[in-house]
Amino acid sequence: MKSTTRIQLSFMMFLEFFIWGGWFVTLGTFLGSNLAATGAQTGMAFSTQSWGAIIAPFIIGLIADRYFNAERILGVLHLAGAFLMYRMANVPDFTAFYPLVLSYMILYMPTLALVNSVSFNQMQDPAKEFSPIRVWGTIGWIVAGLTISFIFSWDAQEAIKAGALKNTFLMAGGASLVLGIFSFFLPKTPPKVEQGEKVRIADILGLEALRLLNNRNYLIFFVSSVLICIPLAFYYQQANPFLVEIGMQNATGKMTIGQVSEVLFMLLLPVFLKRYGMKATLLVGMAAWTIRYLLFAFGDVGQYSFMLLLGIALHGICYDFFFVSGQIFTDSKAGPKIKSAAQGLITLATYGLGMLIGFWVAGKISDANLLADGTHSWQNIWVFPAIFAAAVFVLFGLLFKNEKLEAAEVEDVPVVPTEPGAVV
Structure with a gap:
């Protein structure tokens, strides 16, 4: 180039x-x-x-x-x-x-x-x-x-x-x-598809990849992915208002620690996958969501401000260890003909359906914890996604069977993260 x-x-x-x-x-x-x-x-x-x-x-x-x-x-x-x-x-x-x-x-x-x-x-x-x-x-x-x-x-x-x-x-x-x-x-x-070539709606939506759900292990992963997007939505919707309301200075700038963390943990992901396998990697990612929200629930801008910064820094584990490793798992389960369709389907299910539900739930929980003075009971707000993520963690841990990935599949992990919604 x-x-x-x-x-x-x-x-x-x-x-x-x-x-x-x-x-x-x-x-x-x-x-x-x-x-x-x-x-x-x-x-x-x-x-x-x-x-x-x-x-x-x-x-x-x-x-x-x-x-x-x-x-x-x-x-x-x-x-x-x-x-x-x-x-x-x-x-x-x-x-x-x-x-x-x-x-x-x-x-x-x-x-x-x-x-x-x-x-x-x-x-x-x-x-x-x-x-x-x-x-x-x-x-x-x-x-x-x-x-x-x-x-x-x-x-x-x-x-x-x-x-x-x-x-x-x-x-x-x-x-x-x-x-x-x-x-x-x-x-x-230029356009990838020749004019006149038939394009099916099923191909666009990745519906051909639905046959992956016949695999019990992948079905458990798929359902868990949709469910974990519900607590995920709380972070994107509520984190900045939370940090600003409780008085953190330069909150938006400090939240970029999460993006730096993404890059660092992306470098560690291939090593972790090789050593501990797919199940442990996904479980660590889900556990990080619970820990992050508990840190938000009990941290403050005074003596326990380190808890808030640590919660932000956990974004790399939360995102990379579940969503990026999940993309790798999806790729490993899909045959060569439906790799793109499979990635399209999991993206549609998580960033589409899962986060759509999550944003709605986060809004309802926020309104339910609005106080008379216009502030919020943030501890109650953050405890909900912490418990929800913990429940998904237990469900996944009990039902999902560990799988070993081929070395080539692990080595093909991208070395930079994607923000939510990005297609790689």
Whole structure:
């Protein structure tokens, strides 16, 4: 690959995840402070990610793969996204905000697959070439959080009260505008499917992979994956409002510790899989969710602030040891003809169905623990997903039988993480 192409793709990845990290992390705090949204309404807003994940395969499979160059669709979607971001920054209430954020996520989620398509189309050896480019996406997410907290201090208590978090949408919208224009100068990525070639809905949704559920072990994993996404949703929806409300300084910037942790634990994942096997790896990932939420439930910004930071740092284990190892397990169970379909199915089930339920439950639990002074009983909120994750841990531990993976399968683990919703 030419160095200029590598720089182009790296910049594309940086902006793609800078945009997402620039508003999604603080969304819950923005909704509560700027729009006086209820917990249920906040859950509705976060669930747009799931609806976007459900609809994205249709946009990619029925439009992008058949008619237009991927880089051109990427440009159009981000230009439209920039306009929606500007509108979201200036809405008066949640009623006006919701259709905008829903429209935005329906447009944004397909871009996660499109940036990968543009990248892979330029690579001779994706296994070696993709990781150094994709890591710039993680860096973009981190830079967005650090910018919000340490450069502009938009998540400081006084700034939040003054409505400063609306600026996160303007920042993300500006980056979306840049990426939208820049996309038209990316290397050409023509349609993958010849015009006139029949594309089945079952192929787009990965339904052919449903036969994997005939395997008892995979069925247990599949159900556990959907269930563990319910407590997962609590972190994305409630963590930033929680940290801000209890008074943590530079909360958004400190939450980027989670992304740094992802990179570090991704490097440890192949070693852990080889030494302890798939079952132990998945169990460690699920156990980390329970421990994290208990740390949030009993930590504070004073003497026990280390518990909050440790809970954030556990994100690498929580995500890598369950979701990334789960992708590897899915790949190992699928035959060569349905590998893509199997990954599509597990993504649809987790980030679609599982997190859709999780965001709804998190909103209800939040409303049930709203106090008269406008604050929340956070200990009660965090204990619920801790218990739920522990129950899934026990269920999985009792029913799932350990399986050994082939050495080649373990060595093919990607060395950089994917944010929720990203397709690799």
